[in-house]
Amino acid sequence: MKKYLSSNSQKEKINAKYVWDSEPFKTALMKSQTLLSEKIFLFLLLTLFFLNACKKEEDTVGYTEPFTTKSFNPERYDSYVIDTWYKLMLKLTIETPGHTPPIAARNFGYAGVALYESLVEGMHPGHQSLAGQLNALTAVPERDHGNSYAPPVIANAALARIVRNLFANTSSANVTRIDSLEAANEAMYSSQFNVHIINRSRDYGHAMADAIFSWSTTDGGFEAYLHNFPSNYVPPAGDGLWVSTPPAFQSAMLPYWGNNRPMVSTNLPGPIDPPAAPAFSADINSSFYNYANQVYTTVNNLTPEQQAIAIYWADGGGTFTPPGHNIAIVLQIIRNMNFDLGNAAILLAKTGIAENDAGIICWRAKFSTNLLRPVTYIHNYIDANWLPFIATPPFPSYTSGHSTFSGAAAKILTSELGENFSFTDSTKIPYGFSTRSFTSFEAAAQEAAISRLYGGIHYSFDNENGFHCGELVAANVENLHW
Numbered sequence: 109m110k111k112y113l114s115s116n117s118q119k120e121k122i123n124a125k126y127v128w129d130s131e132p133f134k135t136a137l138m139k140s141q142t143l144l145s146e147k148i149f150l151f152l153l154l155t156l157f158f159l160n161a162c163k164k165e166e167d168t169v170g171y172t173e174p175f176t177t178k179s180f181n182p183e184r185y186d187s188y189v190i191d192t193w194y195k196l197m198l199k200l201t202i203e204t205p206g207h208t209p210p211i212a213a214r215n216f217g218y219a220g221v222a223l224y225e226s227l228v229e230g231m232h233p234g235h236q237s238l239a240g241q242l243n244a245l246t247a248v249p250e251r252d253h254g255n256s257y258a259p260p261v262i263a264n265a266a267l268a269r270i271v272r273n274l275f276a277n278t279s280s281a282n283v284t285r286i287d288s289l290e291a292a293n294e295a296m297y298s299s300q301f302n303v304h305i306i307n308r309s310r311d312y313g314h315a316m317a318d319a320i321f322s323w324s325t326t327d328g329g330f331e332a333y334l335h336n337f338p339s340n341y342v343p344p345a346g347d348g349l350w351v352s353t354p355p356a357f358q359s360a361m362l363p364y365w366g367n368n369r370p371m372v373s374t375n376l377p378g379p380i381d382p383p384a385a386p387a388f389s390a391d392i393n394s395s396f397y398n399y400a401n402q403v404y405t406t407v408n409n410l411t412p413e414q415q416a417i418a419i420y421w422a423d424g425g426g427t428f429t430p431p432g433h434n435i436a437i438v439l440q441i442i443r444n445m446n447f448d449l450g451n452a453a454i455l456l457a458k459t460g461i462a463e464n465d466a467g468i469i470c471w472r473a474k475f476s477t478n479l480l481r482p483v484t485y486i487h488n489y490i491d492a493n494w495l496p497f498i499a500t501p502p503f504p505s506y507t508s509g510h511s512t513f514s515g516a517a518a519k520i521l522t523s524e525l526g527e528n529f530s531f532t533d534s535t536k537i538p539y540g541f542s543t544r545s546f547t548s549f550e551a552a553a554q555e556a557a558i559s560r561l562y563g564g565i566h567y568s569f570d571n572e573n574g575f576h577c578g579e580l581v582a583a584n585v586e587n588l589h590w
Contacts, residue, residue, distance in 0.1 A: 187442055187452035189260045189293050190223065193267035194439050194456065196289060198428045200271070204278040206333030209423075209509055210365050210467035213431035214329050215274045217371060217464025219267060220457035221245075222320040226266035226313050227259055227453050235450075236589045242371045242461075245323050249315040258301045258309040259449055264293040265313025273321040277333055328368035336361050337502075343478065348388030350478045350504040354495070358502035366472025370465040372584045380580045382473050382573040385506040388480075390489050397489070399567045403482040404490050407497050407564040414562045415497065420541055421510065421559035422498050427539070430510045430556070431463040434517035436535035437552070441521070444531075454590060458520045462582040466516040469581055470509050470574060479506040482567060496564025507574030508566045511557035515578025518553035523586050525549070553578075 197219065201212045221238060225248050228235050239248045251257060268290035275282070298306060324330065341363040343350060352358055374380045389396045410418070423430045438459050442452045482505065486494045501509075521529070532545040533552060546552040557575050560566035 185260050185449040187447050187449050189264045190267070190449065190452050190456065191439060191443060192289060192293060193264070193271060194219075194435065196285065197271060197275075198432055198436060199285075200275045200278055200282055201428050201432050202426060203282060204275050204333070206277065206336055207275070207429075208333075208336055208361060209429040209431055209513070210362055210471055211329065211333050211336075212429040213460075213463040213467040213513065214324075214327075214332075214368075216431060216435050216456075216460040218274060218320055218324045218460075219270050220453075220460030221371070222266045222270040222317045223263060223453045224457035225320065226262045226316040227450060230257060230259060231450050238457075238588065241588050243369050243373060244326060245320075245371075248319050249312065251312060252308070255308060256305050257312060258297055258305050261294055261297050261301065261306055261309035262313040262316075263449060263453070264290060265310040266317045267313075269314045269317035270321055273317070274324075276331075326369070329365065332362065332365070338363065347390075348480055350480050351484055352502060353481050353483050353500040355499060356502070360475075360504075361502045362471060363475050363503075366468060366470075366475050368468045370468045371461050372465055372581075372588065374584060380577065380584065381469060382507050382577045385477055385479055385573075386569060396485075399569060400482055400485040401490060402568060403496075403561060403564055403566075404486050404494060406561055407494075410497060410562060417555060417559045418497055418562040420536065420544060421556045422563065423510075424499070424501070430513045431467070431517075433535065433556075434463060434513060435459065437531075437533055438517070438521070440533070440535055441525070441531065455520075455524060458524070458582075458585050458590075459517055462516040462520050462578075462585045463513055465584070466512045466578045466581045467509070469577055470507055470512040471503075473507045473574075473577070474504040474509075477506045478504050481505045482564060498563040498565060500565045505566060506570050507577060508557065508560050508570040509574070510560050511553075511566075511571040511574035512578040512581075514553035514556040515575035516582040517578075518549040519579040519582030520585065521549040523582070 197215065201207050201215070207215065221242070225237060225239070228237055229251050237248060239245050268286060272283070272286055275286075294306065294310065301309070337359045339359075341360055343360055343363075350360075352360075386396050386399065387394075391397060406414075421430075421433070423433050427433075428436060435456070438455060441447075442455065447455065481500050483494070483496050483500050527550070528548055530545070530547050531549075531552075532543045534543045537543065544552075544555075546555070553575065557571040560571055561568055
């Protein structure tokens with residue numbers, strides 16, 4: 109990162125493919141059972157050791173100097189624990205009903221805040237809490253000063269608790285995975301810290317997650333996964349306005365999402381919402397007709413590469429969603445660059461907040477404009493038998509969610525890592541896709557944006573204005589005092 113140094117400690121853990129159903133995870137679970145059964149014995153030995161050596165209870169096992177809050181540096185730890193939890197969140201996004209793209213973005217936003225806030229008090233001087241900066245987040249729990257904490261255990265507990273709450277409707281099998289992962293991660297550190305530090309750190313992580321989750325329940329999106337398609341919403345009718353689209357003809361998804369409270373207040377010189385969409389017109393000489401005809405001719409003449417791009421970035425139902433795809437790329441960067449615990453927390457918090465707010469601003473534009481989709485326009489005024497390359501999602505066209513989410517993520521990553529950061533996206537290999545390589549984060553995000561034109565589901569102005577809106581959202585996040 110440009111702003112924060114990353115550590116090379118414990119590289120072998122970062123590089124390990126530690127997932128919920130992998131052999132390393134199963135081995136860790138077996139070890140955790142043994143370690144937990146030996147905990148009392150270990151505690152007695154440690155107690156005798158500390159008493160005989162006249163050391164403070166706060167000392168960390170394996171270190172020769174006391175580890176106090178003032179000298180705590182979570183960046184001496186790798187980001188392994190974070191990686192395991194975010195991989196599990198991607199899995200839960202796929203498998204848990206109702207966690208559509210804006211809701212997924214919200215999940216990653218609140219998880220990122222809980223993670224960052226749980227660690228920031230022990231970071232180097234200069235890092236600040238987001239309490240008092242994020243809308244309605246007035247205060248968060250503080251540590252017991254003078255006592256020591258174990259940063260990886262804090263992060264593990266905070267993410268475990270916030271994930272349980274955010275995915276409260278997940279399956280019982282996934283609840284078991286959450287519980288098992290928390291126990292396995294904590295067991296890894298039981299030989300490094302005494303039992304008092306472990307317990308104190310766990311309690312603090314849980315308390316922070318509870319505070320952040322309580323804050324989340326007042327933003328307008330609480331338990332929205334149960335109400336993606338509210339029956340009381342009646343879309344406005346008229347020329348140029350959105351109607352349900354083939355093949356499913358679903359009702360509008362999350363029509364009130366734009367009323368949610370964003371995390372960050374607008375503090376840029378100009379407006380953050382996108383400009384008005386081009387005026388609707390059925391006249392063949394109008395600019396609107398030309399935009400629709402561009403979609404029609406593009407889809408009718410797709411190259412194999414354009415088809416591949418449309419499919420690669422589709423990230424529709426049953427996937428980790430567009431914001432999940434962006435988070436997966438962030439995780440890949442964190443692993444490849446061996447980011448430490450603190451730097452990983454900062455990057456994931458920034459990206460998560462940006463994705464959350466991008467979803468709100470985008471959906472605010474969608475349901476204030478209520479613009480019809482290309483398939484509707486083309487059926488009515490160009491070709492009644494035409495269908496897009498990929499299925500049209502059930503909400504208005506302006507602006508593009510993919511473009512807004514991608515623009516926001518790319519702006520954060522570019523601000524942190526530079527404009528010419530080349531990388532290969534390998535996040536979709538497990539789902540049967542080949543890798544795609546890019547010369548910058550903006551190049552990847554622009555490909556994600558234009559993929560919606562290739563798919564036949566967005567006008568080009570949806571993509572362009574949505575992308576710029578996402579960048580403005582991310583700039584607001586960067587302007588916070590971190």
